[in-house]
Amino acid sequence: MTTEEFKQKVLPVKDKIYRLAKRILNDIEESEDVVQEVFYRLWSRKDDLAAYRSIEAFAMIVTKNMCLDKVKAKGYHKDQLGEWNAPVDNRSPHKIAELKDDVQSVHQIMQQLPEQQRMIVQMRDVEGMEYEEIAEIMQMNLNALRVSLSRARKTIRDRITKKQEYEYQGN
Amino acid sequence: MNTREIEILLDKYFEGETTLEEERVLKEFFNSGKVPEYLKEYAGMFSYFGMKAQESLNPDVEGLIIEKFDQGRQIAFYQNRRFWYYFTGIAASVLFLFTFLYESEISNQIGITGFSDTKYTTQEKQQAYDQTKQALAYVSGKMNQGFGPLQEMNKINASSIPLVQLGKLEKSLMQVNNNMDKLDRSVENMQKMSKFTIIIKP
Numbered sequence: 001m002t003t004e005e006f007k008q009k010v011l012p013v014k015d016k017i018y019r020l021a022k023r024i025l026n027d028i029e030e031s032e033d034v035v036q037e038v039f040y041r042l043w044s045r046k047d048d049l050a051a052y053r054s055i056e057a058f059a060m061i062v063t064k065n066m067c068l069d070k071v072k073a074k075g076y077h078k079d080q081l082g083e084w085n086a087p088v089d090n091r092s093p094h095k096i097a098e099l100k101d102d103v104q105s106v107h108q109i110m111q112q113l114p115e116q117q118r119m120i121v122q123m124r125d126v127e128g129m130e131y132e133e134i135a136e137i138m139q140m141n142l143n144a145l146r147v148s149l150s151r152a153r154k155t156i157r158d159r160i161t162k163k164q165e166y167e168y169q170g171n
Numbered sequence: 172m173n174t175r176e177i178e179i180l181l182d183k184y185f186e187g188e189t190t191l192e193e194e195r196v197l198k199e200f201f202n203s204g205k206v207p208e209y210l211k212e213y214a215g216m217f218s219y220f221g222m223k224a225q226e227s228l229n230p231d232v233e234g235l236i237i238e239k240f241d242q243g244r245q246i247a248f249y250q251n252r253r254f255w256y257y258f259t260g261i262a263a264s265v266l267f268l269f270t271f272l273y274e275s276e277i278s279n280q281i282g283i284t285g286f287s288d289t290k291y292t293t294q295e296k297q298q299a300y301d302q303t304k305q306a307l308a309y310v311s312g313k314m315n316q317g318f319g320p321l322q323e324m325n326k327i328n329a330s331s332i333p334l335v336q337l338g339k340l341e342k343s344l345m346q347v348n349n350n351m352d353k354l355d356r357s358v359e360n361m362q363k364m365s366k367f368t369i370i371i372k373p
Contacts, residue, residue, distance in 0.1 A: 003240050003241070006240060007237070007240065011233075011236070011237075014228045014233060014236070015226070015227040015228050018226070018227070018228040019223065019224075019226050022226065023223075028229075032228070032229060032232045035228060035232060035236070036232065036235060036236055036239075039236045039239070040239065043239070043240060103215055103218050103219040103222055105215060106215045106216050106219035107219060110219070122223075124194075125194070125216075125220045126220050126223045126224050127224065128191055128194070128195075128224075130191065145187075146186075146187035146188065147187065148187075149187040150185060150186050150187035150188075153184065153185050153187070154185050156216055157185065157212075157213070157216070160212055160213075160215060160216070161212060164212060
C-alpha cells in the first residue's frame with residue numbers, strides 16, 4: 001500500500017477512532033496519543049492491510065485494545081461498577097432546573113458505565129454502526145451484544161430519572 | 172410520527188432491538204424540539220449522541236500523523252540511496268579486479284588484449300609516453316592556473332608583519348608595571364615610617 005493509498009483509505013477513520021478512544025479514556029490528550037499510536041501501528045503493517053476485509057474494523061480493534069491496555073495500566077476504572085452517586089451540587093435550584101436534561105449529565109452517566117458497554121453505545125448510538133460490525137470488533141456474538149447494549153441504554157435512562165428525582169427533591 | 176409510535180420504538184430501543192433506521196427516526200424526533208413533556212427525559216440522551224458524533228480529531232494531531240507518513244517515504248528514499256552505495260562499491264571493486272586481470276599474464280592466455288612488452292614497438296611506446304606526458308602537463312598547467320588566485324594569501328602574511336611592533340609595546344608595558352610595583356613598595360615604606368612618627372610624637 002502506497003502513502004497515497006494509505007492516506008485515502010486508512011486516514012479517514014481518524015475521527016471515529018479518536019471518538020472511541022475518547023469515550024474509553026475520557027481524556028483528550030491521551031486519546032490523541034492513542035490515535036497517533038494506532039496510525040503508526042497501521043502504518044507499520046500497511047502491506048498487510050489490504051488483506052483485511054474491513055480496515056475500519058481492524059483500526060477499531062487496535063484502538064480498543066490499546067485503550068483498554070492503558071486503562072488497565074492506570075487502574076482508574078475502579079468506581080465504574082459502583083453505585084451512581086449524584087454529584088454534590090452547590091448551584092442555584094434555578095440553574096439545576098435549566099441543566100435538567102443537559103447532555104452533561106448523560107456524559108457523566110456514560111463515564112460510569114463499564115468500558116465494554118460504553119464502547120458498544122459509542123459505536124451503535126453515536127456512530128450508527130451495524131450490529132455485525134460491532135460484534136466483530138467486540139468479539140461478541142450478536143445476542144450478547146444486544147443484551148449488553150440494552151443494559152447500557154437502560155442504565156443511562158434509569159440514572160437520568162434518578163438524577164432528575166434527586167434534583168427535584170433538591171428544589 | 173405520533174407519540175404512540177415513538178413510545179413503541181423507545182421500548183424496542185431499550186431492549187436493543189431497533190434497526191439503524193428506527194434509531195434514526197428516534198434521533199430526529201428527540202432533536203426536533205417538539206418533544207412532549209413526559210418524554211423530555213430521553214431528549215438528553217439523543218442530543219448527547221448527536222453531539223458526540225460531531226467530535227473530530229485536532230487537525231494539529233492529524234498533521235503530525237501525516238508528517239510521520241511522509242517521513243516514512245523519506246526513509247524509503249534513504250534505503251534506496253544505501254542500495255546505490257552498495258552498487259557503486261561493488262562496481263568499483265569489479266573494475267579494480269578487472270584492471271589486474273587486464274594487466275596480468277593470464278590476460279594474454281585467455282586472449283584479452285593488454286599491455287604486453289612484446290606487442291608494441293619502441294616507437295609506439297615512445298609515442299604513448301609523449302602523449303601521457305602532454306596530458307599530465309596540461310593537467311598541471313590548469314592546476315597552477317587554479318592556484319593563481321591563492322597568491323593573494325601572501326598579502327595577509329605581509330600585512331601581519333607590522334603586528335610584530337605589538338611585541339615592543341608589551342615590553343614597555345612590562346617596564347611600566349615594574350616601576351609601578353617599585354612605587355607601591357616605597358609608598359608602603361612611607362606609611363610604615365609615618366606610623367613611627369605618630370608613635371614617637373607624644
